[in-house]
Amino acid sequence: MIALDHFDHQAAIFEGEFLEALVQAYGGAMDAVDIDALISAIEAGDEEAIASAMNIDAGVHSGLAVAFSSGLFYALLGSIVIAMKAFASRHKSRVNLSTDIAKLREDIERNILQPMARYSYEAITTAHRELQKSDMTARAKAALIIRSIAFAPDQARSAAHFARALHEALTAKDRSVQDGKTYVTPATAKLIVQRHMKHLNAAQRSALRSAFAKGLTEEGTTDVQRRHDRALINYRQSIIARQEATRAMHVGEYLAFKQGKANRTIPRDARRYWKTRGDERVRHDHRMVTAMNPNGIDVGQAFQTPLGPVMNPPLGVNCRCRVVVRRPSDADE
Known part of the structure; x- marks a missing residue:
């Protein structure tokens, strides 16, 4: 087993910085959406207007790309530079920080920021496509599509199916209402879960069964949906932050190694x-x-x-x- 105390400590710092930048970028992109314009576009079935309301341009989420190019970009660049310095210090080698900066800018933009903006675009289009199959209100669809900005495409599909399952229970033909709550028969509940089963994770399936057993309300259904969407978003952002923190450390160390070999300060x-x-x-x-x-x-x-x-x-x-x-x-x- 190898000790990674220094590596782990620095990566944890980077992870926190990246997570903060991600939360701000995705949150800002969601807040920037004109929900009324989006609702009107959904009601009209105007995909061009939906793309405009969601800031989608040429296969990327342009608003998110801009947000990433400020906070997340500088967090990544700064982390790589710190890792280069730390490597050079440990190996008593030399690095010239200006040597790789221009290429780093291009690499970060091409390999990290642009793909993430494309994933957001794909998540939005996935959510819209899945929600078109439901008779949910345009406002409910709009809220789900806006949250999908922070999803991966498969998460967007999962969240849409979760929302559709809840809506189907609220509007089922054999539903009954008791004390302000909507209930469906066990057979209908089972059928709804089975219909969406392959697109739901275990937590979502469990939440559906529990909600169906306890009874549904419009407000409670919205709350359940938001909680599960938030859990998906938090998980994805934490994974991204951890992955990029690790990647930044290794990229910085590799660049320092390459420079050390070139200037012969590393054997x-x-x-x-x-x-x-x-x-x-x-x-x-x-x-x-x-x-x-x-x-x-x-x-x-x-x-x-x-x-x-x-x-x-x-x-x-x-x-x-x-x-x-x-x-x-x-x-x-």
């Missing part, structure tokens, strides 16, 4: 080695990377992995692997 035979935590939580694919690259790799080379070549961790969601630099003659860290 010519130093190489990069993939390390896992060495505990029972390490996934098989991640453990295999060490075995597939026993002699390490040099500048410009990618690690061979069961999932294809990669330059740096993370190799997947919640990856805890990292890269260490050493000479082949040194003892394994």
Whole structure:
């Protein structure tokens, strides 16, 4: 098992900064939507007007792209620079921070910010497409579509099916009303859950069964929907922040390694080695990377992995692997 105290500590700081930037960017994008214009566009079935109200342009969410290009971009860039400095300090090497800045700007924009804005566009269009199949009010659809800005496309589909299932119970032909609450028969409840089953996660299915058993109200249904949407959003944003914090650390260390090799402040035979935590939580694919690259790799080379070549961790969601630099003659860290 390897100690990653410094790495973990710095990555945790970056993760907090990225999460704050994400919350602000997505929140600002949702607040910027003119909901009345969106409702009118939905009622008219005008997809061009919907795109305009949602700030969709050329396959991206343009408002989100602008927000990312300020807060999140500088958080990422600053984190990479800090990681470069820390690596150089540990290895007693030199880095020129201005050397890679221009390319970093381009890489961050192309590989991180633009894809996230595209995912938002895809989530919005997915939500709209799924909600078109429901007779929910335009206002209810608009609220769901606005929240989908912060979803991944599959989350948008899941949230739409969850909302449709709740609405179907509220409007079921065999519903009954008791003490202000709407109930459906066990058979109808089962049918509704089954109809949407493959698009719902376990928590959503459980919430539907509980809501159907306890009875539904318009206000309560809206509250349940919002809570589950918020849980999806929080989960996604925390995963993104953790992934990008890890990625920023490794990108910074790789750039410092590359510069150190170029200016000869790092030994010519130093190489990069993939390390896992060495505990029972390490996934098989991640453990295999060490075995597939026993002699390490040099500048410009990618690690061979069961999932294809990669330059740096993370190799997947919640990856805890990292890269260490050493000479082949040194003892394994």
